[in-house]
């Protein structure tokens with residue numbers, strides 16, 4: 264039997280999934296606490312205890328032992344570009360798509376105050392872009408000189424104007440930085456090119472960050488900590504959308520991942536205008552796009568969610584009094600392990616999740632702007648048109664464990680009263696019922712078709 | 726253009742809510758053939774798009790088209806935005822059907838030059854005219 268052990272070192276829990284590769288079956292899942300402070304292996308062993316009973320009390324030999332991680336703060340990055348809407352945005356997209364937690368995005372010439380901010384955040388990797396190939400050089404050179412003096416951030420990936428890249432590298436190398444030069448994230452104004460930067464980020468993660476986060480010890484038992492967890496989810500999404508040489512995928516899809524600290528949305532879609540008379544404007548969109556909402560979460564970010572939505576609105580959605588909602592939100596924020604204990608608390612938890620799905624999708628989806636012309640109204644589209652996307656998939660603790668996940672996911676759908684926000688209109692609603700997307704993304708690295716079959720089997724319509 | 730000289734980068738686009746796309750494509754083709762690096766931001770381009778594109782690509786000139794008669798309103802303030810963005814010295818040309826109907830061209834030209842354009846062109850101007858002017862304005866003596 265060909266077996267795979269897929270591990271997700273999360274910020275709180277270490278989750279393991281044992282898979283029979285040939286039959287594409289999940290044999291067992293279990294979790295332990297993430298123990299990155301002492302030894303990452305402790306929590307892993309605890310989790311492995313949990314699957315032993317499914318193997319008659321002794322762990323079998325797993326041919327594939329792969330992990331992803333968002334432990335120890337995840338992959339923390341800063342993205343830097345020239346124009347906010349152009350190279351700075353392209354750099355941000357590259358970092359998000361590589362599964363990073365983006366601490367800050369900076370445009371134009373860095374100031375001393377911004378350098379302080381970067382030093383205070385102390386990112387694992389800085390992604391430095393700016394200028395199209397043959398375009399502006401001054402800004403990226405200035406920014407390289409500023410970064411040369413930075414106290415934090417010793418690893419810098421350069422993905423800007425190729426005509427300045429070598430000079431940028433020299434400046435940073437002389438300052439003792441570890442510099443990796445890759446292709447420009449925006450080589451031409453209308454050409455986004457985030458894949459080489461994403462790949463370089465991932466390689467850097469493997470070589471350096473795994474070590475720095477104390478995950479290397481885990482590699483005694485497993486073959487590798489391959490990528491940050493969000494990158495594994497995006498990897499799974501890509502596989503499920505595009506398929507493999509042997510088996511077709513589902514086509515365009517959107518994933519809403521509601522977590523304790525953030526709500527992520529992944530869209531695998533071109534997002535071209537679906538209506539005639541609409542002109543697309545702005546940076547081209549990556550087919551695989553990830554956005555992260557740091558203010559929308561069920562536990563760690565519960566208070567910021569409350570603040571963003573407002574107590575009155577959240578109370579109205581939950582159908583509970585405001586005071587009750589406020590006190591529940593504080594309770595789950597202060598004790599992140601807390602689960603709803605009665606029907607009223609379920610209502611509040613559901614409302615929080617629904618609102619997170621709603622706002623995260625609103626921010627992810629493209630918009631239509633009306634321009635009044637001599638011929639009447641014309642429409643300009645920014646971002647992706649997701650109205651015709653056929654699949655909407657829900658994942659994350661609340662959705663997976665919810666008695667009525669559909670109610671949560673519905674928050675993400677297109678609304679008549681918001682016709683300019685291009686959210687999915689009538690997708691099939693799917694659930695990642697065994698919470699296996701990250702595992703699928705890992706297995707995809709070695710057995711893509713088996714991983715695809717696993718995803719198709721365990722992501723079910725609701 | 727001569728080999729050793731730097732290839733000029735031009736930002737090209739149709740400003741405002743203007744959808745006339747044919748002339749824009751012809752201009753892109755003619756200017757590219759003439760050896761320029763053309764960054765075409767297409768129709769319905771806002772002032773910010775022109776400026777941002779010029780900034781990232783370190784463009785030498787901005788060529789604005791306006792065909793539908795609202796050029797005056799759409800173009801006003803473009804030079805000031807360039808100054809704000811730190812590229813105040815960039816060359817700017819404008820052409821198409823800049824105003825509604827048939828107005829006295831000398832008056833129209835004066836208006837657009839006062840707005841900060843280096844050159845303004847009357848309806849029906851051929852792309853070659855702009856090519857010749859670009860070469861002259863950037864000190865190229867040789868024709869392509």
Ligand code: B12
Nearest residue numbers: 743744745746747748790793794819820821822825826855
């Ligand atoms: C086709 C067309 C349309 C099509 C456009 C389809 C498309 N997506 O391209 C449609 C039907 C959508 C359309 C709509 C309108 N149109 Co119309 N349209 C035309 C038409 C018949 C041809 C345009 C064309 O393609 N010309 C061929 C190209 C090659 O020439 P060009 O665009 O002039 O560009 C060349 C030169 O001008 C020059 N050039 C252009 N820019 C620049 C810049 C520089 C720096 C330089 C050096 C040179 C230069 O070089 C270009 C290449 O050779 C013209 C009339 C005409 N015969 O020109 C009217 C015309 C442009 N339209 C006009 C009008 C009024 C409109 C509408 C407002 C009509 C309405 N009320 O509904 C709308 C506006 C829509 C909008 N929001 O933009 C008027 C403009 C009047 C004015 N400015 O005084 C014109 C002149 C017709 C007229 N005589 O009334 N139109």
